[in-house]
Amino acid sequence: MNKIGIVKGNVCSTTAMPSPDDVKTISKFVDVYIQSNAGMECGYSDNEYALEGCFIRDNSEDIIASADLILFQNPISEPIQPETKKIIVANIDVFKDHEQLKLFMHKNIDLYTFEAINDGTGNFKDKFVNFIRFHMGDPIQSEYIALFSRSRVLKNGEVVHKDLLD
Numbered sequence: 001m002n003k004i005g006i007v008k009g010n011v012c013s014t015t016a017m018p019s020p021d022d023v024k025t026i027s028k029f030v031d032v033y034i035q036s037n038a039g040m041e042c043g044y045s046d047n048e049y050a051l052e053g054c055f056i057r058d059n060s061e062d063i064i065a066s067a068d069l070i071l072f073q074n075p076i077s078e079p080i081q082p083e084t085k086k087i088i089v090a091n092i093d094v095f096k097d098h099e100q101l102k103l104f105m106h107k108n109i110d111l112y113t114f115e116a117i118n119d120g121t122g123n124f125k126d127k128f129v130n131f132i133r134f135h136m137g138d139p140i141q142s143e144y145i146a147l148f149s150r151s152r153v154l155k156n157g158e159v160v161h162k163d164l165l166d
Contacts, residue, residue, distance in 0.1 A: 003031045004132060005067025007060045008038035017073060020048040026132060027053035033063045038073075069132060075100050082108045089113075089131065104154060111154035 004026060006018065017039055023032050032054040036046055046056045057063050064070060064080060069087040080086075080103065089112045092100045104111045112131070152160050 003033060003067045003069075005033040005063035005070040006035065006038050007063055007070060007072050008035040017042050017044070018071075020044055020052045020054075023049060023054055024052040030132065031055060033057050033066050035060055035063055076103050079103045079106070080109065081106050084108060086110070087112070101153070101159075105157045105159075107157040109154055109157050110152060112151045113153050 018026070019039070019042070023034075026032055032049075034046070034049050034054050034056055036056050036058050039045070039049065050056055057066070064082060064086070068085070070089070072088060072090040072092070075092045075097070076090075080088075085108050087110045088104065090100075090104065092113070101111075154160060
């Protein structure tokens with residue numbers, strides 16, 4: 001895994017949207033692709049991200065095609081059907097919104113829920129950096145490994161937590 005993508009949402013959450021300073025750390029290890037104006041609602045410009053080493057793309061399709069790990073800030077409206085393996089972190093409540101969950105069900109998708117990674121502590125950005133390190137095979141703290149393992153919703157497009165099917 002060497003490419004991270006951040007797709008623009010309808011609403012920018014300062015909890016979920018990494019700032020240009022946050023991606024400075026990430027971009028030292030991986031390429032970071034950000035959809036144009038993804039941080040605008042949070043007060044971050046494309047230029048600020050570019051200065052920190054990010055690649056700005058006009059549309060989400062380019063990011064989905066390019067990135068190995070993708071952060072979605074909002075629900076999606078159409079199914080994602082990537083040609084290659086993708087790890088996706090989605091800011092959706094898949095436990096309540098089964099229709100959203102179905103849009104991510106594809107054999108090339110491992111889906112992690114933002115809410116589970118965030119776990120209410122407000123430290124999502126730090127955890128997201130460690131999530132990236134986890135998927136790169138870097139050593140991380142054991143509590144992060146347990147958290148990330150619990151946050152996986154889909155593996156190869158199949159539901160991991162059977163209680164979601166109820």
